[in-house]
Amino acid sequence: MSEKQFQDQKIVLIDGHSILNRAFYGLPDLTNAEGLHTNAVYGFLNILFKILDEEKPEFLTVAFDVHAPTFRHEMYEEYKGTRKPMAEELREQVPLMKDVLKAMGIRLIEKAGLEADDLIGTLSRRCEEAGMDVVVLSGDRDLLQLATKKVKIRIPKTKGGRTEVEDYLAADVKEKYQVTPQEFIDVKALMGDTSDNIPGVPSIGEKTATKIIVEYQTIENAYAHVEEIKPPRASKALKEHYDMARMSKELATINVHADFPYEVEEGRIGNLFTKEAYEWFQRLQFKNLLGKFEIQVPANAIEDRFRTVTDPAEAQAVLGRAASAKTVGIALEKNRENMLPLFSMGSEITGAAFAFSHDGKEEVVSILVGGTLTAEALLKQISALTESRAEISMFDVKQDMKNFRVCRPENVFDVHVAAYLLNPLKSSYEPNDVAREYLDLTIDGKLSEEKKRCYEAYTMYQGAAILREKLQESGMEALFDEIEMPLVFALFDMEQAGVKVEARELKAYGEELGVQIEKLETEIFELAGEEFNINSPKQLGAVLFEHLQLPHGKKTKTGYSTAADILEKLAPDYPIVSKILEYRQIAKLKSTYADGLAHFIQDDNRIYGTFHQTVTATGRISSTEPNLQNIPIRMELGRQIRKVFVPKEGFQFVDADYSQIELRILAHCSDDEALIQAYREAKDIHRTTASQVFHTPFEEVTDLQRRNAKAVNFGIVYGISSFGLSQDLSITRKEAAEYIDRYFETYPGVKKYLDGEVAFAKEHGYVTTMFGRRRPVPELSSSNFMQRSFGERVAMNSPIQGAAADIMKIAMIRVNRRLKEENLESRIVIQVHDELLVEAKNEEVEQVKAILKEEMEHAASLKVPLIADMSVGANWYEAK
DNA sequence: TTGTTCACG
DNA sequence: ACGTACGTGAACAAC
Numbered sequence: 001m002s003e004k005q006f007q008d009q010k011i012v013l014i015d016g017h018s019i020l021n022r023a024f025y026g027l028p029d030l031t032n033a034e035g036l037h038t039n040a041v042y043g044f045l046n047i048l049f050k051i052l053d054e055e056k057p058e059f060l061t062v063a064f065d066v067h068a069p070t071f072r073h074e075m076y077e078e079y080k081g082t083r084k085p086m087a088e089e090l091r092e093q094v095p096l097m098k099d100v101l102k103a104m105g106i107r108l109i110e111k112a113g114l115e116a117d118d119l120i121g122t123l124s125r126r127c128e129e130a131g132m133d134v135v136v137l138s139g140d141r142d143l144l145q146l147a148t149k150k151v152k153i154r155i156p157k158t159k160g161g162r163t164e165v166e167d168y169l170a171a172d173v174k175e176k177y178q179v180t181p182q183e184f185i186d187v188k189a190l191m192g193d194t195s196d197n198i199p200g201v202p203s204i205g206e207k208t209a210t211k212i213i214v215e216y217q218t219i220e221n222a223y224a225h226v227e228e229i230k231p232p233r234a235s236k237a238l239k240e241h242y243d244m245a246r247m248s249k250e251l252a253t254i255n256v257h258a259d260f261p262y263e264v265e266e267g268r269i270g271n272l273f274t275k276e277a278y279e280w281f282q283r284l285q286f287k288n289l290l291g292k293f294e295i296q297v298p299a300n301a302i303e304d305r306f307r308t309v310t311d312p313a314e315a316q317a318v319l320g321r322a323a324s325a326k327t328v329g330i331a332l333e334k335n336r337e338n339m340l341p342l343f344s345m346g347s348e349i350t351g352a353a354f355a356f357s358h359d360g361k362e363e364v365v366s367i368l369v370g371g372t373l374t375a376e377a378l379l380k381q382i383s384a385l386t387e388s389r390a391e392i393s394m395f396d397v398k399q400d401m402k403n404f405r406v407c408r409p410e411n412v413f414d415v416h417v418a419a420y421l422l423n424p425l426k427s428s429y430e431p432n433d434v435a436r437e438y439l440d441l442t443i444d445g446k447l448s449e450e451k452k453r454c455y456e457a458y459t460m461y462q463g464a465a466i467l468r469e470k471l472q473e474s475g476m477e478a479l480f481d482e483i484e485m486p487l488v489f490a491l492f493d494m495e496q497a498g499v500k501v502e503a504r505e506l507k508a509y510g511e512e513l514g515v516q517i518e519k520l521e522t523e524i525f526e527l528a529g530e531e532f533n534i535n536s537p538k539q540l541g542a543v544l545f546e547h548l549q550l551p552h553g554k555k556t557k558t559g560y561s562t563a564a565d566i567l568e569k570l571a572p573d574y575p576i577v578s579k580i581l582e583y584r585q586i587a588k589l590k591s592t593y594a595d596g597l598a599h600f601i602q603d604d605n606r607i608y609g610t611f612h613q614t615v616t617a618t619g620r621i622s623s624t625e626p627n628l629q630n631i632p633i634r635m636e637l638g639r640q641i642r643k644v645f646v647p648k649e650g651f652q653f654v655d656a657d658y659s660q661i662e663l664r665i666l667a668h669c670s671d672d673e674a675l676i677q678a679y680r681e682a683k684d685i686h687r688t689t690a691s692q693v694f695h696t697p698f699e700e701v702t703d704l705q706r707r708n709a710k711a712v713n714f715g716i717v718y719g720i721s722s723f724g725l726s727q728d729l730s731i732t733r734k735e736a737a738e739y740i741d742r743y744f745e746t747y748p749g750v751k752k753y754l755d756g757e758v759a760f761a762k763e764h765g766y767v768t769t770m771f772g773r774r775r776p777v778p779e780l781s782s783s784n785f786m787q788r789s790f791g792e793r794v795a796m797n798s799p800i801q802g803a804a805a806d807i808m809k810i811a812m813i814r815v816n817r818r819l820k821e822e823n824l825e826s827r828i829v830i831q832v833h834d835e836l837l838v839e840a841k842n843e844e845v846e847q848v849k850a851i852l853k854e855e856m857e858h859a860a861s862l863k864v865p866l867i868a869d870m871s872v873g874a875n876w877y878e879a880k
Numbered sequence: 881t882t883g884t885t886c887a888c889g
Numbered sequence: 890a891c892g893t894a895c896g897t898g899a900a901c902a903a904c
Contacts, residue, residue, distance in 0.1 A: 533901095538902075616897065626899085629889070630899085784891090785891060796895090834889065
């Protein structure tokens, strides 16, 4: 190696086994489709890319021991005599790792008779002498002895799921361990290291070892002054075991003068993202990492068929052919970030891709706005296409409607919604996920925008047929066609309507809360005798349960629980606790509702929230930005906020909510005679249950008995457990179990039904609602008791909660349709699971009430009556 | 980002 | 012996 040839260039040296080991224990078990374990390889690559990104080195080499070492973790277990089975899952990833690194063209080094430590030590020394900057990556602190001014040791640590890296130059070692890297060896020689089979000197630990070396630098020098060493215990130990210390030092010293051939140039980093690497990443299903590849290896030849068109006449011709196709996949691109719904007409289309089959030939065309083709013209052409008889397949139709007002309910297929129905448990349904999962088409890598759009359109085109078939196979085609797709448009209308909010009154309400908060704060600090952040569970826990010594209840992972149910038990005895509860309540109202809602009020005094159709596991709708489904009602102070939700001038609110829809569904599905009878006779169901469960005449049921029975009824719907019920009612588990037993004696059909659902779920892996909606229950096959119990509760709850959601969706579609067909100006503005809020024109109120009642009560025909209660008011508070 | 708390059905 | 009621979303603190 010629002198200073590589001056100021940088090399990264990696301790292969050690990093692989770290990655393995830092990540949950991952396997690819073939069942290969991949977590260690995946973790290694992530750390590798992170380091390369930060260091930007010219050279890279990964060192391995020739024989896979017994991993540190296992040796420790062995030493403790509690050895666990060999981590075969890790062992099998070693050759895999090497293959992947080779595919990326990375220099590997391993030498019989030399440990990776020695290879790295020697290389780091040689490279430093060649004038290079050296970065050593290892999970092992032994390598700290290699640190110099130019050799940086980097040690990745997994901290709460994320990897952080500790960096050590020579000075950093000194700072942290009080000794130089060279002296670090001597410290270790004294203290020993069981995991590395370094004996050390008995009775000398880290503290004493460090003290001795700080004073004497080496064990040899320490031995020369052995009589002076304090404490006497250490002095004696060193005198007796000096040989051991010398031997330990030898063992602990990394050889930096090993003899093996190596040319720096061999480690030069080339293109890591080779075709071979891409294939490996695909096989191992590292889809996040595929994005790093510049080159796209086409999964098949479709990309060759992509075309880009910018000429208006040609665009017209393409869309003309599309209009006569059976199905057209469309992907639209807009210019600006999503606008507020009210002004969304301002979004401009910048391009669109279309995929379809014409005369037996597939076309995938990207049309670009610009030059002679205007946004307006393109949008017009697209509108004409959506008016044709072709089935239009898109992703997230509601969003495209907001941007461009395209599509008709009659001929549209929303891939997003279809993918959700097929598996409602996923957290996202990106077009690329759909392509990979259903079309076996991996779309990754850095692609031009046009190509991305082509792929998306192609996915929509192919996806429509494939997803439809899957929906049909799983009995959800009618649910999709008759409920979910029409609902897209009902939700769109609802979002467009928005809801009016009195901004000034909301502000006044918030200010009033602010005054109360300040007052409470002062009082709490007074009672606590100190000031602290009441919003911090950690600080609050410290004040209550440590400083003030209040009896604490259960603990959370991070400390004492300060949840309301714990504090409520203390409130009667400690005034500070009830003040805190009050503070919490009011602070929540101010931050989340008063201040939170104010953000969303537009210039027209309306709030336009988003209602999501593809979020919940059960089929319910969810609401965000803001969440309009959790506006306070239970407590009077919070309930006041509903007064700021108002209908516009000349309108009133009509609110309609289902009466106990879930219990009625339970009655229907379980076919339980007594429950059906009770509902048919329009009896007070909680009182009836109380009367039966507590063997008390109907007329003599006490309020407490009724309240308890109500909790049991709720519990049944949630998938009852005696523990849950006992918590809710503050009774013993035994008593709760008795309530449940008596409930099931009263309603044997319910017991049979719930058991049946669990059995079905165990056999098939999913449950369904009466409308065919599925929810997978993977937890049921878990070996973990907790998980499995959760699965059982889910199996009992989902068919009921899901059916209620289905029924409400049907009602919404029909109500919305009738409001429009009957040319009314009234609109649904909010849905809260079993409740619809309608902004109704004064003259239309009676008609709206009739429509709501009729459509809600007849949305499904059950064995018991379905009842919806109506109420009219000048704000949401009054209309409830 | 993750955990805790709490608002709703 | 385990440690829970079912389904959501937002604010805040702390890592």
